[in-house]
Amino acid sequence: MAQAQCWPAEGKDLHLATLITDRHRQVAKWVREELSPEGTRHYFDVWHIAKSLGKALDAASKECDQLQLWRPAIVNHLYWTAASTPDGNPAVMEAKWKSLVNHIQDIHDHDTPAFSSCAHGPLDGDQRNKEWLDPGSLAAVKLENIITRTALLKDVRQLSPQHQTFSLEAYHSLILHFAPKHTGFSYVGMYSRLLLAAALQSQCQPLRQHGKVMGRRSYATSLMKALQESYTHSPAALREVSANLSSDAPAPIAKSFEQVNKEEAVSLFLARQSRYKRT
Numbered sequence: 001m002a003q004a005q006c007w008p009a010e011g012k013d014l015h016l017a018t019l020i021t022d023r024h025r026q027v028a029k030w031v032r033e034e035l036s037p038e039g040t041r042h043y044f045d046v047w048h049i050a051k052s053l054g055k056a057l058d059a060a061s062k063e064c065d066q067l068q069l070w071r072p073a074i075v076n077h078l079y080w081t082a083a084s085t086p087d088g089n090p091a092v093m094e095a096k097w098k099s100l101v102n103h104i105q106d107i108h109d110h111d112t113p114a115f116s117s118c119a120h121g122p123l124d125g126d127q128r129n130k131e132w133l134d135p136g137s138l139a140a141v142k143l144e145n146i147i148t149r150t151a152l153l154k155d156v157r158q159l160s161p162q163h164q165t166f167s168l169e170a171y172h173s174l175i176l177h178f179a180p181k182h183t184g185f186s187y188v189g190m191y192s193r194l195l196l197a198a199a200l201q202s203q204c205q206p207l208r209q210h211g212k213v214m215g216r217r218s219y220a221t222s223l224m225k226a227l228q229e230s231y232t233h234s235p236a237a238l239r240e241v242s243a244n245l246s247s248d249a250p251a252p253i254a255k256s257f258e259q260v261n262k263e264e265a266v267s268l269f270l271a272r273q274s275r276y277k278r279t
Protein backbone atom coordinates (compact mmCIF):
# COMPACT_ATOMS: atom_id res chain seq x y z
CA MET A 1 0.00 0.00 0.00
CA ALA A 2 2.95 2.30 0.37
CA GLN A 3 3.37 3.11 -3.28
CA ALA A 4 0.90 4.64 -5.63
CA GLN A 5 1.88 2.40 -8.50
CA CYS A 6 0.76 -0.64 -6.50
CA TRP A 7 -2.80 0.62 -6.59
CA PRO A 8 -4.68 -1.70 -8.94
CA ALA A 9 -7.45 0.78 -9.72
CA GLU A 10 -5.05 3.26 -11.25
CA GLY A 11 -5.57 3.67 -14.96
CA LYS A 12 -8.49 1.26 -14.95
CA ASP A 13 -11.28 3.80 -14.58
CA LEU A 14 -12.22 2.35 -11.24
CA HIS A 15 -13.33 5.10 -8.92
CA LEU A 16 -13.78 4.40 -5.23
CA ALA A 17 -16.51 6.53 -3.68
CA THR A 18 -16.05 5.06 -0.21
CA LEU A 19 -13.31 3.07 1.45
CA ILE A 20 -13.71 1.49 4.90
CA THR A 21 -10.65 0.17 6.72
CA ASP A 22 -9.29 -0.25 10.20
CA ARG A 23 -7.51 2.85 11.47
CA HIS A 24 -3.98 1.92 10.49
CA ARG A 25 -2.20 5.27 10.41
CA GLN A 26 -0.05 4.55 7.35
CA VAL A 27 -3.06 3.39 5.36
CA ALA A 28 -4.97 6.52 6.40
CA LYS A 29 -2.08 8.71 5.26
CA TRP A 30 -1.83 6.90 1.92
CA VAL A 31 -5.57 7.19 1.30
CA ARG A 32 -5.50 10.88 2.21
CA GLU A 33 -2.71 11.56 -0.25
CA GLU A 34 -3.60 9.21 -3.09
CA LEU A 35 -7.37 8.68 -3.08
CA SER A 36 -8.95 11.60 -1.25
CA PRO A 37 -7.98 14.10 -3.99
CA GLU A 38 -10.02 11.87 -6.36
CA GLY A 39 -13.05 12.24 -4.09
CA THR A 40 -12.84 8.96 -2.14
CA ARG A 41 -14.30 9.15 1.37
CA HIS A 42 -12.34 7.17 3.90
CA TYR A 43 -14.14 5.79 6.94
CA PHE A 44 -12.99 3.74 9.90
CA ASP A 45 -14.61 0.52 10.94
CA VAL A 46 -16.40 1.02 14.28
CA TRP A 47 -15.42 -2.37 15.71
CA HIS A 48 -11.71 -1.57 15.70
CA ILE A 49 -12.24 1.74 17.50
CA ALA A 50 -14.69 0.17 19.96
CA LYS A 51 -12.07 -2.43 20.81
CA SER A 52 -9.42 0.08 21.85
CA LEU A 53 -12.05 2.18 23.64
CA GLY A 54 -13.02 -0.93 25.62
CA LYS A 55 -9.40 -1.46 26.63
CA ALA A 56 -9.07 2.14 27.85
CA LEU A 57 -12.29 1.75 29.86
CA ASP A 58 -11.11 -1.51 31.40
CA ALA A 59 -7.87 0.12 32.50
CA ALA A 60 -9.72 3.07 34.04
CA SER A 61 -12.30 0.77 35.68
CA LYS A 62 -9.61 -0.75 37.86
CA GLU A 63 -9.76 2.41 39.94
CA CYS A 64 -13.46 3.22 39.44
CA ASP A 65 -16.06 0.45 39.62
CA GLN A 66 -18.70 2.85 38.36
CA LEU A 67 -17.04 2.97 34.96
CA GLN A 68 -17.25 -0.82 34.62
CA LEU A 69 -21.00 -0.47 35.08
CA TRP A 70 -21.24 2.03 32.24
CA ARG A 71 -18.86 0.20 29.91
CA PRO A 72 -21.46 -1.58 27.69
CA ALA A 73 -23.51 1.62 27.36
CA ILE A 74 -20.41 3.62 26.39
CA VAL A 75 -19.41 1.14 23.68
CA ASN A 76 -23.01 1.02 22.41
CA HIS A 77 -23.00 4.78 22.22
CA LEU A 78 -20.03 4.62 19.84
CA TYR A 79 -21.96 2.29 17.50
CA TRP A 80 -25.04 4.47 17.82
CA THR A 81 -23.02 7.61 17.01
CA ALA A 82 -22.05 6.08 13.66
CA ALA A 83 -25.33 4.32 12.84
CA SER A 84 -27.50 7.36 13.62
CA THR A 85 -25.50 9.61 11.27
CA PRO A 86 -26.10 8.15 7.79
CA ASP A 87 -24.35 11.01 5.99
CA GLY A 88 -21.22 10.55 8.13
CA ASN A 89 -21.13 14.25 9.07
CA PRO A 90 -17.92 14.52 11.16
CA ALA A 91 -19.07 17.47 13.32
CA VAL A 92 -22.38 15.77 14.17
CA MET A 93 -20.65 12.49 15.03
CA GLU A 94 -18.16 14.26 17.27
CA ALA A 95 -20.92 16.21 19.04
CA LYS A 96 -23.02 13.06 19.54
CA TRP A 97 -20.05 11.21 20.92
CA LYS A 98 -19.03 13.97 23.33
CA SER A 99 -22.61 14.35 24.60
CA LEU A 100 -21.96 11.12 26.48
CA VAL A 101 -19.81 13.02 29.01
CA ASN A 102 -22.91 15.03 29.96
CA HIS A 103 -25.41 12.20 29.71
CA ILE A 104 -23.53 10.06 32.22
CA GLN A 105 -23.69 12.99 34.65
CA ASP A 106 -27.47 13.17 34.14
CA ILE A 107 -27.23 16.23 31.90
CA HIS A 108 -29.16 15.81 28.65
CA ASP A 109 -29.00 19.25 27.06
CA HIS A 110 -25.72 20.19 25.44
CA ASP A 111 -24.19 23.44 24.28
CA THR A 112 -23.17 22.05 20.87
CA PRO A 113 -25.50 23.24 18.07
CA ALA A 114 -24.66 20.11 16.02
CA PHE A 115 -26.32 17.99 18.72
CA SER A 116 -28.09 20.12 21.28
CA SER A 117 -29.92 17.47 23.34
CA CYS A 118 -29.87 13.71 23.81
CA ALA A 119 -31.91 11.71 21.30
CA HIS A 120 -33.64 9.65 24.00
CA GLY A 121 -37.01 10.81 25.29
CA PRO A 122 -37.70 11.99 28.84
CA LEU A 123 -36.24 9.55 31.36
CA ASP A 124 -38.65 8.15 33.90
CA GLY A 125 -39.03 5.23 36.28
CA ASP A 126 -36.03 2.90 36.25
CA GLN A 127 -34.30 5.02 33.63
CA ARG A 128 -33.96 7.78 36.21
CA ASN A 129 -32.32 5.53 38.79
CA LYS A 130 -29.01 5.08 37.06
CA GLU A 131 -25.59 5.24 38.63
CA TRP A 132 -25.06 8.78 37.36
CA LEU A 133 -21.53 10.07 37.86
CA ASP A 134 -21.15 13.08 40.13
CA PRO A 135 -19.72 16.06 38.24
CA GLY A 136 -16.07 16.50 39.19
CA SER A 137 -15.79 12.98 40.68
CA LEU A 138 -12.77 10.83 39.86
CA ALA A 139 -14.91 8.59 37.61
CA ALA A 140 -16.35 11.58 35.72
CA VAL A 141 -12.92 13.11 35.17
CA LYS A 142 -11.38 9.82 34.05
CA LEU A 143 -14.23 9.16 31.65
CA GLU A 144 -14.06 12.65 30.19
CA ASN A 145 -10.34 12.19 29.58
CA ILE A 146 -10.98 8.96 27.68
CA ILE A 147 -13.92 10.25 25.65
CA THR A 148 -12.32 13.52 24.60
CA ARG A 149 -8.85 12.23 23.76
CA THR A 150 -7.72 13.98 20.58
CA ALA A 151 -6.81 10.77 18.78
CA LEU A 152 -10.19 9.19 19.59
CA LEU A 153 -12.13 12.29 18.52
CA LYS A 154 -10.28 12.24 15.21
CA ASP A 155 -11.31 8.60 14.71
CA VAL A 156 -14.92 9.30 15.73
CA ARG A 157 -15.17 12.01 13.06
CA GLN A 158 -14.35 9.33 10.51
CA LEU A 159 -16.56 6.49 11.77
CA SER A 160 -18.18 4.46 9.06
CA PRO A 161 -21.89 5.27 9.28
CA GLN A 162 -23.40 2.36 7.39
CA HIS A 163 -21.02 -0.37 6.45
CA GLN A 164 -18.55 -2.14 8.67
CA THR A 165 -15.75 -4.51 7.81
CA PHE A 166 -16.82 -7.21 10.26
CA SER A 167 -18.72 -9.18 7.61
CA LEU A 168 -15.61 -9.21 5.41
CA GLU A 169 -13.44 -10.26 8.33
CA ALA A 170 -15.93 -12.96 9.26
CA TYR A 171 -15.82 -14.15 5.64
CA HIS A 172 -12.02 -14.34 5.72
CA SER A 173 -12.09 -16.41 8.88
CA LEU A 174 -14.72 -18.63 7.27
CA ILE A 175 -12.44 -19.17 4.26
CA LEU A 176 -9.60 -20.09 6.61
CA HIS A 177 -11.89 -22.61 8.24
CA PHE A 178 -12.63 -24.42 4.98
CA ALA A 179 -9.34 -23.75 3.21
CA PRO A 180 -6.56 -23.52 5.83
CA LYS A 181 -3.37 -21.97 4.48
CA HIS A 182 -1.15 -24.85 5.56
CA THR A 183 -2.80 -27.19 3.03
CA GLY A 184 -2.36 -26.92 -0.71
CA PHE A 185 -5.66 -27.65 -2.48
CA SER A 186 -6.27 -28.45 -6.11
CA TYR A 187 -8.03 -25.81 -8.17
CA VAL A 188 -11.37 -27.61 -7.93
CA GLY A 189 -10.87 -28.24 -4.22
CA MET A 190 -10.10 -24.58 -3.55
CA TYR A 191 -12.95 -23.41 -5.79
CA SER A 192 -15.47 -25.63 -3.97
CA ARG A 193 -14.24 -24.50 -0.58
CA LEU A 194 -14.52 -20.82 -1.53
CA LEU A 195 -18.04 -21.42 -2.83
CA LEU A 196 -18.98 -23.14 0.39
CA ALA A 197 -17.60 -20.27 2.48
CA ALA A 198 -19.42 -17.72 0.31
CA ALA A 199 -22.71 -19.67 0.53
CA LEU A 200 -22.45 -19.86 4.30
CA GLN A 201 -21.54 -16.21 4.61
CA SER A 202 -24.55 -15.12 2.58
CA GLN A 203 -26.94 -17.36 4.50
CA CYS A 204 -25.89 -16.67 8.05
CA GLN A 205 -26.65 -13.50 9.90
CA PRO A 206 -23.46 -11.87 11.15
CA LEU A 207 -23.44 -11.34 14.90
CA ARG A 208 -22.70 -7.68 15.15
CA GLN A 209 -20.78 -7.26 18.38
CA HIS A 210 -18.09 -9.84 17.88
CA GLY A 211 -17.76 -10.11 14.13
CA LYS A 212 -18.65 -13.79 14.41
CA VAL A 213 -21.20 -15.63 12.35
CA MET A 214 -24.04 -17.51 13.92
CA GLY A 215 -25.70 -20.67 12.70
CA ARG A 216 -22.90 -21.75 10.34
CA ARG A 217 -22.74 -25.30 11.52
CA SER A 218 -26.41 -26.11 11.15
CA TYR A 219 -26.52 -24.50 7.70
CA ALA A 220 -23.41 -26.40 6.56
CA THR A 221 -24.89 -29.66 7.78
CA SER A 222 -28.20 -29.15 6.02
CA LEU A 223 -26.43 -28.06 2.83
CA MET A 224 -24.26 -31.17 2.80
CA LYS A 225 -27.27 -33.38 3.53
CA ALA A 226 -29.23 -31.83 0.66
CA LEU A 227 -26.32 -32.32 -1.76
CA GLN A 228 -25.80 -35.88 -0.64
CA GLU A 229 -29.48 -36.71 -1.11
CA SER A 230 -29.71 -35.11 -4.50
CA TYR A 231 -26.58 -36.84 -5.84
CA THR A 232 -27.38 -40.22 -4.33
CA HIS A 233 -30.38 -40.28 -6.65
CA SER A 234 -28.39 -39.23 -9.68
CA PRO A 235 -24.68 -40.13 -9.48
CA ALA A 236 -24.34 -39.38 -13.19
CA ALA A 237 -25.24 -35.74 -12.55
CA LEU A 238 -22.51 -35.53 -9.91
CA ARG A 239 -19.96 -36.99 -12.34
CA GLU A 240 -21.00 -34.48 -14.98
CA VAL A 241 -20.74 -31.47 -12.64
CA SER A 242 -17.39 -32.67 -11.41
CA ALA A 243 -16.07 -33.17 -14.97
CA ASN A 244 -17.27 -29.69 -15.97
CA LEU A 245 -15.53 -28.13 -13.00
CA SER A 246 -12.28 -29.98 -13.72
CA SER A 247 -12.31 -28.94 -17.36
CA ASP A 248 -12.45 -25.29 -16.27
CA ALA A 249 -9.35 -25.66 -14.12
CA PRO A 250 -6.49 -23.49 -15.38
CA ALA A 251 -2.99 -24.92 -15.82
CA PRO A 252 -0.75 -24.81 -12.73
CA ILE A 253 1.04 -21.49 -12.28
CA ALA A 254 4.42 -23.18 -12.76
CA LYS A 255 3.35 -23.89 -16.37
CA SER A 256 3.28 -20.18 -17.11
CA PHE A 257 7.03 -19.87 -16.51
CA GLU A 258 9.38 -20.16 -19.40
CA GLN A 259 11.18 -23.50 -19.37
CA VAL A 260 14.97 -23.40 -19.58
CA ASN A 261 17.10 -26.38 -20.53
CA LYS A 262 19.03 -28.27 -17.89
CA GLU A 263 22.54 -26.89 -18.65
CA GLU A 264 21.28 -23.34 -18.52
CA ALA A 265 19.43 -24.01 -15.24
CA VAL A 266 22.58 -25.51 -13.69
CA SER A 267 24.79 -22.61 -14.71
CA LEU A 268 22.21 -20.09 -13.41
CA PHE A 269 22.13 -21.97 -10.12
CA LEU A 270 25.93 -22.02 -9.82
CA ALA A 271 26.16 -18.34 -10.65
CA ARG A 272 23.68 -17.59 -7.87
CA GLN A 273 25.57 -19.78 -5.42
CA SER A 274 28.92 -18.06 -6.10
CA ARG A 275 27.27 -14.66 -5.66
CA TYR A 276 26.05 -15.66 -2.18
CA LYS A 277 29.49 -16.98 -1.25
CA ARG A 278 31.13 -13.68 -2.14
CA THR A 279 28.85 -11.67 0.16
Ligand SMILES: [Zn+2]
Pocket residue numbers: 103107108118119120
Ligand atom coordinates in the same frame (compact mmCIF):
# COMPACT_ATOMS: atom_id res chain seq x y z
ZN1 LIG B 1 -29.03 11.86 27.82
